[in-house]
Amino acid sequence: MSRARGTDRRASIVRAAFEVIAERGYRGTSLAAVADRVGLTQQGLMHYFPTKEDLLTAVLEARDEWDLLHFGHAPPGEESAMTVNQLAELVDYNATRPGIVQTYTVLAADSVTDDHPARKYFHDRYTRVRAGMAEMLERHRDELPPGTTPEQLAPIAIAVLDGLQLQWLLDPAEVDMPAGFRTFLTLLGIKPD
The missing domain is CATH 1.10.357 (Tetracycline Repressor; domain 2)
Structure with a gap:
């Protein structure tokens, strides 16, 4: 699988996780539910995010990155x-x-x-x-x-x-x-x- 395709897949998993967490909360969210939303098996999703905590971290980091990109700010820790x-x-x-x-x-x-x-x-x-x-x-x-x-x-x-x-x-x-x-x-x- 190409690196770009892997990056795109990770991004679609993070977007799906956003949706599922918004609907069910973190505790009510399972890797299986996110995998189903993005059209993967749970095992396939775990190739990208081995644990639920890894996926949560990616969701939070993505949200911050979207804000920083939109407003042209430096990364966290280097904020203007x-x-x-x-x-x-x-x-x-x-x-x-x-x-x-x-x-x-x-x-x-x-x-x-x-x-x-x-x-x-x-x-x-x-x-x-x-x-x-x-x-x-x-x-x-x-x-x-x-x-x-x-x-x-x-x-x-x-x-x-x-x-x-x-x-x-x-x-x-x-x-x-x-x-x-x-x-x-x-x-x-x-x-x-």
């Missing part, structure tokens, strides 16, 4: 500081891909259990995201509500983003995720372009 406008654009972009947002939301919620294989991934990711959010807010320090610091506001901003995603997934006709985030920025005193 995101601007408020880029973050608002990311929220706009997420509003066009409910399946990806749903999978991420399900996995993030599932990961709070001690034995979840993505717990470390999400712990580390939230640590990076809080630091990046604080850095972004630091550039707007003079606009922030009096008596607050970027470090105090960073986890609140992330909670707003995650909460808006969840509410939007449950009721997209009533919750305008991009407008809600821009309203939150305005409440902080930041005016996105």
